[in-house]
Amino acid sequence: MFALVDCNNFYASCERLFRPDLNGKPVVVLSNNDGCVIARSQEAKKLGIEMGAPAFLFTKQFKHHDIHVFSSNYALYGDMSSRVMALLERYTPELEVYSIDEAFLKFEGNANLDLKKTAIEMKSLVTKGTGIPISIGIAPTKALAKMANKMAKKFQKATGGVYVIDNQDTLINVLAFFKIGDVWGIGRAHEKRLRAMGVETVLDFTLIPEDWIKKNMSIVGLRLQKELAGMQTLDLEDTKAKKNIAVTRSFNENYIEFDKVKERVITFATICAERLRKQNSCCNVIQVFVHTNNFRPEQPQYNKAITVDLPYPTNSSIEMAHFAVEALKRIYKEGFAYKKAGVIAMDFTPEAFKQQMIFENSDPRHAHLMAIMDKMNKALGQQKVKLASQDLDRVWKMKREKLSPRYTTRLDEIITVNCEEDVKKNENC
Numbered sequence: 001m002f003a004l005v006d007c008n009n010f011y012a013s014c015e016r017l018f019r020p021d022l023n024g025k026p027v028v029v030l031s032n033n034d035g036c037v038i039a040r041s042q043e044a045k046k047l048g049i050e051m052g053a054p055a056f057l058f059t060k061q062f063k064h065h066d067i068h069v070f071s072s073n074y075a076l077y078g079d080m081s082s083r084v085m086a087l088l089e090r091y092t093p094e095l096e097v098y099s100i101d102e103a104f105l106k107f108e109g110n111a112n113l114d115l116k117k118t119a120i121e122m123k124s125l126v127t128k129g130t131g132i133p134i135s136i137g138i139a140p141t142k143a144l145a146k147m148a149n150k151m152a153k154k155f156q157k158a159t160g161g162v163y164v165i166d167n168q169d170t171l172i173n174v175l176a177f178f179k180i181g182d183v184w185g186i187g188r189a190h191e192k193r194l195r196a197m198g199v200e201t202v203l204d205f206t207l208i209p210e211d212w213i214k215k216n217m218s219i220v221g222l223r224l225q226k227e228l229a230g231m232q233t234l235d236l237e238d239t240k241a242k243k244n245i246a247v248t249r250s251f252n253e254n255y256i257e258f259d260k261v262k263e264r265v266i267t268f269a270t271i272c273a274e275r276l277r278k279q280n281s282c283c284n285v286i287q288v289f290v291h292t293n294n295f296r297p298e299q300p301q302y303n304k305a306i307t308v309d310l311p312y313p314t315n316s317s318i319e320m321a322h323f324a325v326e327a328l329k330r331i332y333k334e335g336f337a338y339k340k341a342g343v344i345a346m347d348f349t350p351e352a353f354k355q356q357m358i359f360e361n362s363d364p365r366h367a368h369l370m371a372i373m374d375k376m377n378k379a380l381g382q383q384k385v386k387l388a389s390q391d392l393d394r395v396w397k398m399k400r401e402k403l404s405p406r407y408t409t410r411l412d413e414i415i416t417v418n419c420e421e422d423v424k425k426n427e428n429c
Contacts, residue, residue, distance in 0.1 A: 001115055001138055001166075003105040004145040005088060005122070007081075008133040008153070008161075010101035011039035014080050015070050017131045018407045026067040030055050033250040034071050034401060054295050071400035079408045083130050091122055096236040104142055106236050119162040139165035142234045143227035146184040147174055147202070171230055175203035185224050190217060202228055245283075247271045248342025254293060255338045261290065262325055266389050268343040269324035270317040274377075276345060277370060282313035282354050282362075283345040286320070288327040293339035304331040307346075313354040316366035317373070320345070321387060 007013060011029040016022045026043035030036065037053045047065050049058065055069070062069055081100045089095055094106040107113060119136040126134050135156070137148025144165055151174060152163040165171050180199055181191045193216070199205055206229045214222045223233040247268040255261050265288060276283055289305035308327045314320060324343050349355075376385045383390075405413035 001107045001140060002142050002145040003107065003115075003119065003122075003136055003138045004098075004142070004149045005084075005103050005105065005126075006135050006137075006149050006153070007084060007101035008135055009039060009041050010081075010132070011070075011072065011077055012041040012044075013132050014073070014077050015068075015404055016041070017080070018404070022068055026065060027070065028062070028067055029070045029072055030402070031072060031250075033252055035250055038072065056295070069402050071403040073404050073406060075406040075409050076404065079406075080130060080132060083408075084126055084132055084134070087126050087129050088122065090125070091118065094236055104145065104236055107138075115166065116162060116164045119164070120160065123161055133161070135161045137163050137165075139171075140230050141227040141232045143184060143224060144171070144174075144230065147178060147182075147228075150178065150182065172203065175206060175228065176201050178202045180205055183224070183228070185220075190221070243348065244344055244346045245272050245275045246342060246344040247275075248289075248340065248344075250340045251338065256336070258332055258334075261332065261338050261341055262328060263389065263391055264341050265324050265328050265343060266321045266387065267383075267391070268341065269320040270387060270390065271383075272343050272345040273315050273317040273320040273370070274374065276315035276348070277351075277374060280351045281348040282315045282351050283320075284310050284313050284347040284349060285345075286310065286323055286327065287344040287346065288324050288331065289342050289344075290328070290331060290338050291340040292336050300336055302333055302336045304333075306331045311360045312357045312362050313349045314362045314366075315351065316362055316370055317387060318366060318369075319362060321389065 012027040015027055015029065024043065025041075026047055026049070027041040028037050028044050028049055029039035031038045034055055036055060037049060037051060037058070040049055040051065044067055047061075047067065049061065049067065055062075061067070077100060085095070085097055085103055088103055088105060092105050092107055094108075096104040096106075098104055107115065107118075115138050119138055123134055123136055126132060135149055135152040137145045137150070137152050139145040139148045148163045148165045152159045152161050155163075165174055179201060180186060180194050181188075183202055183205065186194075186205075194205065197208075199208065206225060208225070210222060210225070213225050217224075226233050249264070249268070251260075251264065255264075269286070272283075272286075285307060287305055287307045289303070291303045292301050293299060294301065294303075306327050308323060310323055320343075328341075373385050377383065407414055
């Protein structure tokens with residue numbers, strides 16, 4: 001059996017954890033540079049605040065409804081996520097961290113285990129240990145565990161946040177309840193095609209002939225159908241090296257000077273290189289892109305990307321920055337106000353097996369230099385040691401006007417020491 005544990009409104013819950021005065025009040029969390037809404041409390045959802053809503057367009061609504069707005073605080077969210085996952089590991093060693101606020105757990109080898117009772121205990125432990133509310137769905141497959149979790153959330157009062165699919169009658173009722181568009185893995189295009197065939201519910205989907213599914217939705221669709229019918233085809237996934245690494249950010253303001261965009265691209269490239277070294281990989285291809293602000297249609301728009309084959313595999317920050325800047329020069333155009341840029345590293349080669357090129361190769365001195373940089377940054381803090389072409393004052397140039405303290409990782413942000421001078425003692429000295 002699989003359990004899917006999902007933290008309820010995770011980012012908003014993290015913000016409320018240290019601000020109990022916000023319990024029961026609408027809360028939203030914004031994306032990088034305070035751009036768009038990426039998390040909402042239930043109260044904010046009821047007020048009609050949409051996911052992805054541009055913050056500058058909803059300023060009046062935020063004020064009118066007294067909605068509490070926060071900049072994204074990933075240091076806090078990441079630490080709270082780690083604490084939740086550590087508590088879940090007490091129940092089974094077989095755990096897959098699916099996202100920052102979700103995890104799959106696998107229970108096997110104990111037929112007498114009362115899964116509902118275990119889930120209730122798990123929910124109580126996490127809530128008491130971290131203050132983060134969670135919902136738990138348990139079922140024979142990962143896809144069904146996802147559906148069970150939806151039931152636990154949708155009927156929170158009736159289920160207590162825990163729902164178990166452990167018999168055929170319950171399975172059929174759940175499949176008949178959810179619409180085909182609610183299925184984890186069914187996109188809009190497939191949903192439209194299936195609805196045209198008369199497939200309205202998940203139960204309808206499980207009854208479609210396998211040949212049609214395989215022909216029109218590939219083997220992935222067939223696996224999903226089997227999963228929803230209660231036949232396991234997906235297991236927990238091991239942590240694997242990433243197949244591509246993307247570092248993209250919106251700027252804190254529109255950049256019209258090449259040098260400002262260039263500095264950001266260099267920073268993104270160096271972070272890609274650092275992540276490559278962390279998984280002992282080198283990349284052979286990079287992509288660089290720039291965007292203007294799509295939310296400002298009255299401004300001239302320009303979006304361009306370029307993919308470049310590197311002359312040799314590398315994970316050197318110096319070389320990655322050089323190639324990224326050369327790529328940027330080929331797509332950059334004067335006269336536009338740029339709001340976002342990014343660097344994506346692709347086509348990886350294991351560092352230990354990279355081939356030497358005939359005419360040009362990575363500078364062998366860089367490996368030792370990068371190792372020292374990584375060691376110093378690990379000891380001193382992220383991006384403390386940089387290339388000279390980077391902004392030496394800040395790691396990210398982000399607009400975060402409503403950032404909450406990093407309560408669990410930075411003591412200096414939560415403790416204030418008030419000192420009063422002892423005047424009489426000073427006079428006696």
